[in-house]
Amino acid sequence: MLMQRWKWIITGGVQGVGFRPFVYKAALHARVTGRVLNTPEGVLIEVQGAPDQLGLFEDTFQATIPPLARIVTWDRETLDPLPGEDAFQILKSTGGHGHQVLISPDVATCDDCIADIRDPENRRYRYAFTNCTNCGPRYTITRAIPYDRACTSMSCFPLCPDCLEEYENPLDRRFHAQPNACPVCGPKLWLTDRTGRTLGENDDAIRATARLLMDGGLVAMKGLGGFHLVCNARDQEAVQRLRDRKKRQDKPLAIMVRDLDAARSLCALREAEGDLLTSRQRPIVLAQARPDRGLAPGLSPDTAYLGVMLPYTPLHHVLFDELSHCGAGPTALVMTSGNLSSEPICLGNREALQRLGSIADTFLLHNRDILIRCDDSVLRVVDERPQFIRRARGYTPAPIDLAQDGPVVLGVGPLLKNTLCLTKGRQAFVSQHIGDLEHLEAYGFFRETRAHLQDILQVQPQAVVHDLHPDFLSTAFARESGLPCLPLQHHFAHIHAVLAENKYMGTAIGLALDGVGLGDDGTLWGGEALLVDTQKIRHQRLARFSQVMLPGGDAATREPWRLARAFLHALNIHAPADKPWPWLADFAGADKVVGQVLERRINSPLSSSCGRLFDAVSAMLGLCGRISYEGQAAIRLEAIQDKDEKGVYTCSVIEYEGIVELDTLELFAQVHAEWLGGECPAKISRRFHLGLIDGLARLCVLLAEKCSCRTVALSGGVMQNLTLAAGLPRALHAHGLTVLTHRELPPNDACISLGQAAYGQLVLQP
Helix, strand or coil: CEEEEEEEEEEEEEEECHHHHHHHHHHHHHHCCEEEECCEEEEEEEEEHHHHHHHHHHHHHHHHCCCEEEEEEEEEEEEEECCCCCCCCCCCCCCCCCCCEEEEECCCCHHHHHHHHHHHHHHHCCCCCCCCCEECHHHHHHCCCCCCHECCCCEEEEEEEEHHHHHHHCCCCCCCCCCCCCCCCCCEEEEEEEECCCCEEEEHHHHHHHHHHCCCCCEECCCCCCCEEEEEEEHHHHHHHHHHCCCCCCCCCCCEEHHHHHHHHEEECCCHHHHCCCCCCCCCEEEEEEECCCCCCCCCCCCCCCEECCCCCCHHHHHHHHHHHHHCCCCEEEEEEECCCCCCCCCCCCHHHHHHCCCCCCEEECCCCCCCCCCCCEEEECCCCCEEEECCCCCCCCCCEEECCCEEEEEECCCCCCCCEEECEEEECCCCCCCCCCCCCHHHHHHHHHHHHHHCCCCCCCCEEECCCCCCCHHHHHHCCCCCCEECCHHHHHHHHHHHHHHCCCCCEEEEEEEECCCCCCCCCEEEEEEEECCEEEEEEEEECEEEECCCHHHHHHHHHHHHHHHHHHHCCCCCCCCCCCHHHHHHHHHHHHHHHHCCCCCCEECCCCHHHHHHHHHHHCCCCCCCCCCCHHHHHHHCCCCCCCCCCCCEEEEEEEEEEEEEHHHHHHHHHHHHCCHHHHHHHHHHHHHHHHHHHHHHHHHHCCCCCCEEECCCCHHHHHHHHHHHHHHHCCCCCECCCCCCCCHHHHHHHHHHHHHHHHHHCC
16 A cells, blocks of 8 residues: 655644544544644644545545634645554644644633533533633733643643543543643632631632622722623612722723523624624624613613623633523623723732722632633624724734735734734734723733733834824833834825735725824824725825814813814804803813913814714703713714714815815814704714715715725724724725725724734835
8 A cells, every 4th residue: 555644834823623533533534644733834734544545534634624723834744654554643832932723712602611611510510710621711811832731821720630630631621721720629719807816718618709799899809811890780879889999980891691592682792793692703793782771871861882792711600600590581691890990900819909999899700710801892783894993812912914924023003992912923912901091000901911912923013113202001012112113104004004904915095083193293193084005115294174272272182062162262262151061061261271272272282083073063052071982972963863864964085285185174163153053962873973074075986086096994992983984985985995904903003003014014125
């Protein structure tokens, strides 16, 4: 019999996903000999047999690849057969630098493991750390590559004989499941009060936690990527107490429900939203809440959308099983990040007791260390496609594939909604959500994330790309890194990001619509039409929104009434002496000062921001004069729209002195005139939204003709407005334009680091 030997090197997400036992089973099925092991280059497979056996192995391999595996490259070569080989073996991993394997993101508990924890005869009955090769923690417990138990936070839990037998049996679904454990040998749970006094352990801790939640208690619960603050979502007093203690008065709170049926009872779920909820990533999904939902009214006071997620760890499932015995109907729990507003999520037990002691009544703790902070991901569905609001657990550190290879570049992101990005070959690795770099705690998280990401990828950046703003902590980090620094303007980074996601090379018109970012002319941008050429690495500002002053600078972003005053001042509209504007009633004293500031142009930088336009309209309609979280004014403005209204305000495109401008002052003037005439704010809001979409579409048509370019890329935080996110691409398509949008990252500032890193690769290309 003619024997042949094939060698494969497979790279990608092929560690910690049951890949080697899958190969082993395929080899047994085809009756081939050989070996499989993890190496720095990837998973190495050698198979030996007759041609028909090797063909069967390859067919079986391709047909039954594990669902969590993500193959990037698959190279095969022919070797000389090895005489005397009589079996197929799984060998130990080998270490080394320059590896080509990826760590899997954390994965929600699989159906088989849920069945285990609900089976009274199973040794893992109600065990809160049950997992297998198809589910469980990965990224958040991994210290280094290769992904073996010794390189995870499970290294301090020696396997008992039963778990060791599973771990070493290639035919068991827990073969080399690195977090494998059971009640005998694995992590433990316990419940404490604020002083650290133990109130219960393991199953008793879960029972006690369920009782406390039904009685209105606030619990800090250690999860997969950090702590959650948890309370009964039907208890209005508990929810308000959580808001008061967490200092989060209005920002929406996410909830967790037991299953999809419970989610449907609270939200009018579309099929795509249900698919997201039940996906292995288990993100928070923003869905339309039912009016008779029976939840505390303060969960999402500014919008009809509710953030919902399903259980994704065994602990969640066991807790909801216990709550189901309490007779309270479909239970819903608030599950919000375990932190004070603007701080990073808590990671360790001592840290949580210290930082959350003023919020939580009790603490449900465990002794499996979390090595990497990772918040819940948040998505919504736009035209039946997912849109990220926050990308973290379940998705990171999965890479974004790029159009071309290139050197290693670090993008350090912006100030708000910060992420980091490292490139490696044709892939970009964007970190989990880090947050706002306005506090030293967040900056510490930023630094530890950079170190960990660089360590697990085992790369050394050749350059770092940063924002133009000199005062950002990310900019300071870049300048102190010792690496060559490349500055990139904020909004051009937005467009580079959406182009990189779409693997687009060439010229595109980019609409960057957000709050504010320092422009290269010293003004504050935010409503920009930009030309980006990734082949010639060319940037040009093509058009902007009307410029208005921001009275008080940053204060104007926190107090939208100032922005309404600025727009009216730019239009030379003043309040009648005998009838002050009602939306200024709460700010009468400060308004006199702001009026003087506008007249004298003191501390009032010019801005073309789209986000500030939304804020101004919201304030003038009396919806939001002062915000308690970013985007609040715009969220309220969108929420009140009369969707049956067909009227459209005019938003002209004007040209003067070589400048193309979208006349958003004209748009605001119509809002003011109809508000003054007593028109319903819901109709005004709708006409404003439709008018802006119409104006942007006509602007893009004009620029497409000027630039001989039919591709438009959309980015910026304003693209999280559902009306624009759905309506603007349709309007552009109707004019025959090709539209590129974000698919793998949020359109907000979380995408900036990718744009920076992709730009850096282009600049450094030989």
